[in-house]
Amino acid sequence: MSEVVESGAVAKAKPEKRVKWAEPPQIGFAEALYLPAIVSGIGTTVKRIFGKNETRQYPEVEPEIPPNYRGVHRLNRDDKGRVKCVACYLCQTACPANCITIEAAPAPHDDPNWKDRDKFPASFEIDELRCIYCGMCEQACPVDAIELTSIYDLTGMTREEMIFDKEKLLEVFDKTSEGGKDPVRTKRGTLGPASEILNEQ
Amino acid sequence: MMTWDTLWPLLVAMGIVLAVVPIAGLYMTFIERKLAAWIQNRVGPNRVGPLGLLQAVADGIKIFLKEQVIPGHVFKPVYIMAPTIGLICAMLSIAVVPFGPSTSEPTPGFRAIIAPGVDIGLLFLLAISGLSAYGIILGGWASNNKYSLYGAIRSCAQFISYEIPLALSVIGVIAAAGSLNIERIVNAQGPGIGSWNVWWQPLAALLFFTSALAETNRLPFDLPECEQELVGGFHTEYSGIKFVLFFLAEYTHVVTISFLTVLLFFGGWHFPGLEGEVGSTWGGYLLRWGVLLAKVAVVIGVIMQLRWTLPRFRFDQLMGVAWQGLIPLGMANLAGLAVVLSLGLSRWWMTGLSLALLVVTGMISAATSNKLVGSRSRRSAPAASWKTTAPAGGTR
Numbered sequence: 224m225s226e227v228v229e230s231g232a233v234a235k236a237k238p239e240k241r242v243k244w245a246e247p248p249q250i251g252f253a254e255a256l257y258l259p260a261i262v263s264g265i266g267t268t269v270k271r272i273f274g275k276n277e278t279r280q281y282p283e284v285e286p287e288i289p290p291n292y293r294g295v296h297r298l299n300r301d302d303k304g305r306v307k308c309v310a311c312y313l314c315q316t317a318c319p320a321n322c323i324t325i326e327a328a329p330a331p332h333d334d335p336n337w338k339d340r341d342k343f344p345a346s347f348e349i350d351e352l353r354c355i356y357c358g359m360c361e362q363a364c365p366v367d368a369i370e371l372t373s374i375y376d377l378t379g380m381t382r383e384e385m386i387f388d389k390e391k392l393l394e395v396f397d398k399t400s401e402g403g404k405d406p407v408r409t410k411r412g413t414l415g416p417a418s419e420i421l422n423e424q
Numbered sequence: 425m426m427t428w429d430t431l432w433p434l435l436v437a438m439g440i441v442l443a444v445v446p447i448a449g450l451y452m453t454f455i456e457r458k459l460a461a462w463i464q465n466r467v468g469p470n471r472v473g474p475l476g477l478l479q480a481v482a483d484g485i486k487i488f489l490k491e492q493v494i495p496g497h498v499f500k501p502v503y504i505m506a507p508t509i510g511l512i513c514a515m516l517s518i519a520v521v522p523f524g525p526s527t528s529e530p531t532p533g534f535r536a537i538i539a540p541g542v543d544i545g546l547l548f549l550l551a552i553s554g555l556s557a558y559g560i561i562l563g564g565w566a567s568n569n570k571y572s573l574y575g576a577i578r579s580c581a582q583f584i585s586y587e588i589p590l591a592l593s594v595i596g597v598i599a600a601a602g603s604l605n606i607e608r609i610v611n612a613q614g615p616g617i618g619s620w621n622v623w624w625q626p627l628a629a630l631l632f633f634t635s636a637l638a639e640t641n642r643l644p645f646d647l648p649e650c651e652q653e654l655v656g657g658f659h660t661e662y663s664g665i666k667f668v669l670f671f672l673a674e675y676t677h678v679v680t681i682s683f684l685t686v687l688l689f690f691g692g693w694h695f696p697g698l699e700g701e702v703g704s705t706w707g708g709y710l711l712r713w714g715v716l717l718a719k720v721a722v723v724i725g726v727i728m729q730l731r732w733t734l735p736r737f738r739f740d741q742l743m744g745v746a747w748q749g750l751i752p753l754g755m756a757n758l759a760g761l762a763v764v765l766s767l768g769l770s771r772w773w774m775t776g777l778s779l780a781l782l783v784v785t786g787m788i789s790a791a792t793s794n795k796l797v798g799s800r801s802r803r804s805a806p807a808a809s810w811k812t813t814a815p816a817g818g819t820r
Contacts, residue, residue: 250790251790252787253786255786255789256789261734265729265730265733267733268732269729271464271465272459275465276461276465276467277466278465280467
């Protein structure tokens with residue numbers, strides 16, 4: 224009880240100590256004349272004229288895009304050149320924008336190349352206009368088949384050509400893996416845990 | 425009276441002005457964009473032609489080919505007339521401004537001035553530059569749009585306010601030359617760099633430059649067209665070639681006031697080392713022309729630099745600068761000039777007087793502006809209010 228009274232008394236006695244009073248700056252002779260400020264302002268702008276400019280001449284000089292940039296998608300190929308995707312629908316389920324459409328088909332068992340696979344995507348479409356480039360498909364993929372590349376300047380003349388099918392997505396893989404600008408998450412040839420199990424079988 | 429011998433110099437001078445001013449206007453926009461870019465650490469237009477030099481041409485072609493939109497709600501005759509009036513007034517004022525070295529008395533043959541030897545030159549100029557407010561006011565009114573009208577009203581108030589210090593500041597120059605004729609005013613500054621008017625009337629030069637800048641409606645005085653408040657100001661409803669005419673009028677004003685500042689205060693085509701009669705040799709003539717144009721280019725550069733240095737005035741500040749600052753200063757300067765001239769004192773008294781006036785103004789301004797902000801000893805007052813407004817029960 225006495226403590227409360229005491230602290231209250233302290234607060235009443237010295238309210239000024241807790242408050243920092245800010246004084247508006249005084250207008251002096253130089254400020255009232257305007258001229259010194261104008262001259263120093265011109266000095267600043269003249270200094271800027273001869274300073275370094277920050278412009279990047281874009282179409283000629285391209286920006287350095289970090290490898291973990293989330294740009295256009297690609298579908299990875301495995302060692303045998305097949306599409307790595309196993310048509311598990313995880314990316315399609317994870318996609319918040321519903322831009323991925325997969326049609327699965329049983330792997331061709333008569334082909335010796337496809338013996339280790341159950342399913343493969345008969346068609347794999349990504350609507351690049353609908354995509355929000357969040358990268359959740361990439362996170363969901365158990366075999367590291369879908370990845371976002373650092374291609375940032377995607378353009379098209381029609382909506383139809385912005386819907387990327389399986390061939391186009393594989394082309395993106397060929398283009399980006401040749402250029403040496405692989406996404407940072409996986410390395411070419413190294414498969415995710417699930418696909419490694421498949422390989423061992 | 426009017427023979428071919430008197431007509432052709434006139435036509436040549438008019439042709440030069442009519443051809444050079446629009447092109448200069450276009451290239452001034454280009455230089456201004458470049459300057460703005462450099463000040464803001466950018467590159468500026470550099471795609472059209474070498475170093476972007478054809479950007480001005482491209483802009484010109486684009487704006488001539490643009491669609492002419494005439495909104496349905498405007499008062500058509502005045503709406504169409506207004507930009508033309510603005511440009512005519514801007515161009516008219518160039519008529520008495522020598523754009524090259526001229527003699528005091530008009531000579532036969534080519535002359536670098538449209539109307540040589542006009543004895544009311546400076547008066548004509550002040551009158552016409554006052555008229556150019558009509559273009560803006562009529563345009564703003566005929567647009568039938570509240571933002572345009574606001575811009576026009578502001579422009580009107582600004583012109584009325586800044587005409588006064590403009591006229592007050594040139595009286596000293598007129599008194600020194602004993603003439604309103606601009607060629608004579610320049611040639612009176614002929615003997616040596618010391619006889620330039622700026623040295624003995626620095627305050628008048630400052631007043632003239634400031635109020636002339638306000639007359640051009642450029643930053644920091646561009647309230648009639650300030651984008652943040654008034655969309656586009658008086659030219660909100662204008663597009664295509666009509667907008668260009670307004671724009672050209674503004675740049676013509678800039679050219680005119682740059683020439684005038686140089687001619688009235690900085691010795692015009694005179695420069696130390698260039699002695700003798702104006703038209704005696706061709707080399708001297710061209711050299712003088714170069715000197716004049718170089719001085720004008722410097723003034724234009726300063727005007728552009730000021731645009732990217734200073735923020736825009738608030739409207740009450742704009743009026744305050746004119747009525748509380750420039751006009752009293754102009755009056756006091758005029759009174760001092762009258763004393764110095766009537767007592768026959770040396771001109772250099774005027775220099776000291778100008779500086780003293782500036783110092784006194786600064787002191788008065790410093791004293792009063794601090795009083796306007798309020799008393800410094802507020803410490804007790806807010807503390808008391810903090811006590812009384814504290815909630816009775818507390819909030820803990």
